Amino acid sequence: MSENQELKRHCLLVPVKGVLLTEHIANNYKAVSAFCPDPSDLLIATYPKAGTTWVQEIVDLLLHNGDSETCKRAPIPIRIPFLENTARLGIPSSLDLLKAMDPPRVIKTHLPFHLIPKGFWENKCKVIYVARNAKDNLVSYFYFHKMNLTHPEPGPWEGFIQKFMNGQVPWGSWYDHVKGYWEEREKRNILYLFYEDMKENPRREVERIMRYLDLSLSDDVISRIVELTSFEIMKENPTTNYTFMSKPVFDHSLSTFMRKGEVGDWKNYFTPEQATEFDEDYEKKMKHVNIPFRTQL
Template identity: 40%
Template sequence: MSSEEIYLNYKGLMFPKETHSLESLEFAQEFKFKDEDVMAVVYPKSGTIWMQEILPLLLNGGDLTPIHTIPNWDRVPWLEEKRLALLVDKMASPRAMVTHFPYQLMPPSFHTSKAKVIYVMRNPKDILVSSYYFHKMAAFLEDPRTFDEFVDTFLEGKVLFGKWTDHVKGWKSAELGNRLMYITYEEMVQDLPAALRQMSDFLGRNLSEDTIQKIAEHCSFKTMKTNKMSNFSLVPKMYMDADKSPFLRKGVLGDWKNHFNSEQLAKFTSAIRKDLDSESFSLPWNLD
C-alpha cells in the first residue's frame, strides 16, 4: 500500500488512518479540557504504554482494578484517536489521557485550563530502534525497509507526528509553569519508585511508600509484558503481528548500540545537533 492509503495528512503531519480520522483530529481540537485532567505527552515509542499503566494507579491511590480489567487504549485514551469520542462521556474525573501531539496542535481549551502534563522524553536513538521494529510488525504503518533507510526517514521527519527534534523543541519551550513536568524514560527505567514519587508529588497525590512500591511492581516491564490488558495481545494479528516483533519488545536502555554502525551514528548525531543548535536546553543523554 502507498503512504497515501496508510496515512492521513493533517496540518503537515502524518497520522495512521487505522486509528485516526479527520473527525477524530477535529474532535481533539474541539476537546474541552477540565482543570483536573492529567495528560502524558509522549513522542511515539518513548513510554506511552507505560504511562497508560502508571497514571490510573497514581490517580486512584494504587487500586489495580483498571489495569487488570480495561485495555490500555480505553483506560487512558489518546486525545487524537478515534476511540476518545466513544469514551469521553464515561470517563470519571480526574481524567487521564495520553497524546503524541506536538505542542502547536494542542486544542485551545488546553491552554485556558489548569490541566497538568507529564512530558516523557527518551533517547532518540532508542526511539528510532523501537520505531523500526514497530513499523515491521504493525500492518497499519509503512514498511520501514532497511534500518539504514529508516535512519534517513526518521531524521527527515517522514514519520508519525513529525520530527522528534520539533516535538521536543515545542514542548520544551511551552510556558505552562507548574502545570508541566519533564521526566525521561531513562530515569523511569533506572529508578521507577523515585520517578513515581516525583510524578505523585507533581499531581498532588500524597501516596505512601508502600503504595509507590506496589505501583512500581505492577508497572514493571516484566509485569506489563504478561498483562493482556497492556501488552496489545488483544489486537488481532492482521493489525499487529507479534511473530514479527513483540509489541513490548525489550524496554531496555541503549539497545541502539546493537543496531547503529559508526557511519549511521555520525549522521544521526550530526543531524540532531544541527536541529537543536539554537536551543537553550540541553539533552540529558550523550548523543555519541
C-alpha cells in the same frame, strides 16, 4: 502477508499543520482539535514509543492507590483513551469513550505541542510529557512500524533512519516534538520526564509523578507500584502488553509491542557510519536547546 494486511499497509500519511499523521487520524483532526477537556483532566503526551504505556500504568496505579486488580479493569486504551484515535477495526472512537467518562479523566496523545486542543491550555490541565533519547526511540519506532499494520511499511533499517531524521513518519519530527513541549514546560506547568531517568531510578520518578498529581501514598504502595510497572511485569500483563490488539492491527509475530525497554539498545543497530551521520544531523537540529538526553546509563 494476507490480503487484509496488504490493505492496511497502504496507509497514507497526510500533513496536518506541517505534521504527518495517518490518514484516519488526519481526517479526524478537526473533531479532536475541538475537544474541550475538563480542568481536572490529565494529559499524558509523548512521541510514539517513548514510554507512553509505562507512564499511563504508573498514573492509573497512583490514582487507585496501587490496586492492581482495579487497574486490570480494562485494556489500557479503554482506561486511558488515546485522544486522536478513531473508531476503526472494532476499537471505539476515543472521543466517544471520553464523552462516556466522568472527569477527572486521564487522556493519552502523541500530538506535538502545537496540535494539542487549545482547551487543555485554556483550562490549565496538568500535562505529563515523556521524552526518550532519539536513537533508542528510533529503534523502538522502527520495530513498532514492523508490527503495526496500520502504519506504512518501514522499509529497510537504513532507509527508516532517514525517514526519522526527516520527520517522514507518523506524528512527524521527533526533534520538533521534544523541543515543543520542552520550550513550553514552565509556562504550561508541564511535568517533563525522561525515559532514561525512569529506567535509572523508577521509584524517584514515580514519586515525582505522585507529587505532581498532588497525591500522597505510603512507601509500601509506592514500592508496589514500582514493582507492578517494571518492564517484566508489564510485558506479561494482558491489559498493558497490547496482546488484546491482534491482526489486522498488530502482528505480534513480527515484533512484540513491549520489546526490550532498554537504554542504549541503539548500539546494536547503528553502524559507526550511521551513528556519525545521525549525531551530526542531531547537533544541527538541537543546537538551540539544551535538553539533557542520555543515550546510555
